[in-house]
Amino acid sequence: MFEVTSGIVETAQKVVLYGPEGIGKSSLAAQFPNPVFIDTEGSTKQLDVQRLPKPSSWEMLKQQVAWVKQQGKSRFGSLVIDTVDWAEMLCVDSVCATHNKNGVEDFGYGKGYIYVAEEIGRFLNLLSDIVEAGIHVILTAHSQIVKFEQPDEMGAYDRYQLKLGAKTGSRTAPLVKEWADIVLFINYKTFSVAVDDKGKKNKAQGGARTMYTTHHPAWDAKNRHGLPDELPLDYSRIAHIFSQQNSVADPQQPPATQTPPAPSADTAQQTTQQPPAATPQNQQAAQSTSSPQQPELNPNIPRPLRDLMVQHQVQEYEIQIVVSKKGYYPVDTPITNYDPGFVDGVLVGAWPQVFEMIQAARKRIPFS
Numbered sequence: 001m002f003e004v005t006s007g008i009v010e011t012a013q014k015v016v017l018y019g020p021e022g023i024g025k026s027s028l029a030a031q032f033p034n035p036v037f038i039d040t041e042g043s044t045k046q047l048d049v050q051r052l053p054k055p056s057s058w059e060m061l062k063q064q065v066a067w068v069k070q071q072g073k074s075r076f077g078s079l080v081i082d083t084v085d086w087a088e089m090l091c092v093d094s095v096c097a098t099h100n101k102n103g104v105e106d107f108g109y110g111k112g113y114i115y116v117a118e119e120i121g122r123f124l125n126l127l128s129d130i131v132e133a134g135i136h137v138i139l140t141a142h143s144q145i146v147k148f149e150q151p152d153e154m155g156a157y158d159r160y161q162l163k164l165g166a167k168t169g170s171r172t173a174p175l176v177k178e179w180a181d182i183v184l185f186i187n188y189k190t191f192s193v194a195v196d197d198k199g200k201k202n203k204a205q206g207g208a209r210t211m212y213t214t215h216h217p218a219w220d221a222k223n224r225h226g227l228p229d230e231l232p233l234d235y236s237r238i239a240h241i242f243s244q245q246n247s248v249a250d251p252q253q254p255p256a257t258q259t260p261p262a263p264s265a266d267t268a269q270q271t272t273q274q275p276p277a278a279t280p281q282n283q284q285a286a287q288s289t290s291s292p293q294q295p296e297l298n299p300n301i302p303r304p305l306r307d308l309m310v311q312h313q314v315q316e317y318e319i320q321i322v323v324s325k326k327g328y329y330p331v332d333t334p335i336t337n338y339d340p341g342f343v344d345g346v347l348v349g350a351w352p353q354v355f356e357m358i359q360a361a362r363k364r365i366p367f368s
Helices: 025-029 058-071 084-098 111-132 172-179 239-243 280-289 303-311 316-325 340-348 351-364
Strands: 014-019 035-039 050-052 078-082 136-148 157-162 182-195 201-212 230-232
Touching: 014 025, 014 111, 014 157, 014 172, 025 035, 025 078, 025 136, 035 058, 050 058, 058 084, 058 111, 058 303, 078 111, 084 111, 084 136, 084 340, 111 136, 111 172, 157 172, 303 340, 316 351, 340 351
Parallel strands: 014 136, 014 182, 035 050, 035 078, 078 136
Antiparallel strands: 136 157, 182 201, 201 230
């Protein structure tokens, strides 16, 4: 037997905001209900917003998303990935490092783009889990102008689209557009083109910032809420869509200013089993039972790995022990002497498995 329901189902929204640089995408995203930013490119420094540390690896970005889901809508109303095109670069770097390639084109026959699309698809599934938890997800992105030719029609024209996967073999942009409930293209609207006394067209005039909400031959956009085709760049014009959702966080909750606690794996399901955000008291208790107080790490350790080590309170010798047991390097080999490809492709690329081995070793050997 299946239960049949009817009527409108109120859910959190999946939103994409894209347009040229500096037009106000981040400022618009900052007005969504109680947002927390994952700022992949450092564009929110001038905004008074809650933000997580800039992710230095794809793995760190995924764990930050999982942590936001763990906190729930009682703490955050919206998650903003700013920007998804910079997040895609982290994904490409991870895929290449995992397969020991210098670039996505080195795979041959478009295989690299398939691997990237698969990884982006899994990431969008993580973001969908956030939406299911009642938290809006907003992806900001830059736009790019491409030459577009319609089949069976004469000529070609320029159109704006997401700046994802510049190569024709990339599948990222279609995945993101299909995933989203709302895609808003933000651009400067040209009111007129000046003409001189000889009838020759001169420069464009106007420049009001405008949100385009529906598909047009010159840009991608969509919405499922009956919005007008064009709107001024003003959050109040779309606020009713998001105020319908009961996703605004409790104002009594403190802002998210601390570094997220480390999940034990890269899936949201596993992360939700972790304890709540650490407090000074339970941090001290955890350190006394699982690992010693974090010493100062060697600053020459590659940053993507060092950030994960700090986030998970892992010491250098713990990495060395796990690596030596797998036969990669002698136990006394400093991490700074590891091959960069090994660090990126194995230690960072497979960090959940590496951290599980470290946790298993902690249970067998009381570190002191």
